[in-house]
Amino acid sequence: MPEVVRIHARDGYELAGDLYAPAGLPRAAVLVAPAMGVPRRFYGPFAAFLARQGMAALTLDYRGIAGSRRGPLRGCPATLREWGEQDLAGAADLLAARVPHAPLLWVGHSVGGQLLGILEDAPVAGALLVGAQSGYWRHWSGAWRLRIFLLWHALIPGLVPLLGRLPAAVLGGGEDVPPGVAREWAEWGRRRDYVMSYAAPRGGRGFARLGAPIVGYAIADDPFAPPAAVEALLGFYAAARTQVRVVRPADVGARAIGHFGFFRARFEPTLWREAAVFLARAADAAGSSPRPAGREPPPGPDARP
Secondary structure, eight states, rough: EEEEEEOTTSSOOEEEEEEEEOOSSSEEEEEOOTTTOOOGGGGGHHHHHHTTEEEEEEEEEOSSGGOOOOOOTOOOOOOOOOOOOOIIHHHHHHHHSSSTSSSSEEEEEEEEGGGGGGOSOOOOOEEEEEEEOOOOOGGOOOOHHHHHIIIIIIIHHHHHHHHHHHHHHHHHOOOBBBBHHHHHHHHHHTTTTTHHHHHHGTTTTHHOOOOSEEEEEETOOOOOOOOHHHHHHHHHHHEEEEEEEEEEEEGGGGGOOOTTGGGGGGGGIIIIHHHHHHHHHHHHHTTOOOOOOOOOOOOTTTTOO
């Protein structure tokens, strides 16, 4: 069972979190950054798996979501930038305090992979991003291009003022999203440079500084994060050693994976073990001499930790 922890965001806001500890000394500390509106409990089985591989893993609820929600969402002042600069930064601080000698690693699902880049000072030794994408609508094609265009230009601007929140049904599940988070998300989505429209005027933040290896998973049947959008996001991490890993369901003996399937327990023998190999290698490399920047080879599907 995880230890339920209270995470202090950088601005003092208290967040709900679960810390999964390995049996022995942790080889790494992994921050699992959720997707938009997805509560921390969804990532519990994956975090527990990482603990069995010798890594401490922390999951959290962003402000306004699940265990970190305070009252009705209408009027909730949370913003998307606060989820990164305050909430995720505070979670990294907790890991640094609780697991002080272990390299910090990042697993970001969807928006959790985007927000890594707006942190200025997280000493991340490696990042694995799943379905994390630039949200600019032109990265989609066909009917989905129209759907994403309407999400940013009509659905969010129309629904959020009316309801005081973004309903979970719009996202395909999870929790309703605070209005300020949804409005800022749509504002980024209408811009060609997406999250960089916020980060670039502030020196590029972590997008310009993070030199760690990053693997971005593009799931072939994930309509929310097509390969072009995943590649665009990884392109924002200008100093990192990046690799896009395209996974088709047949590659792992599945009929479907989608936007959320990676974190389901049926993929422990395949995608989870592959992820553990990458994270372990990144943790081990953090203690060695720096390597020159370049393209990071993808983790092999038959690799084992």
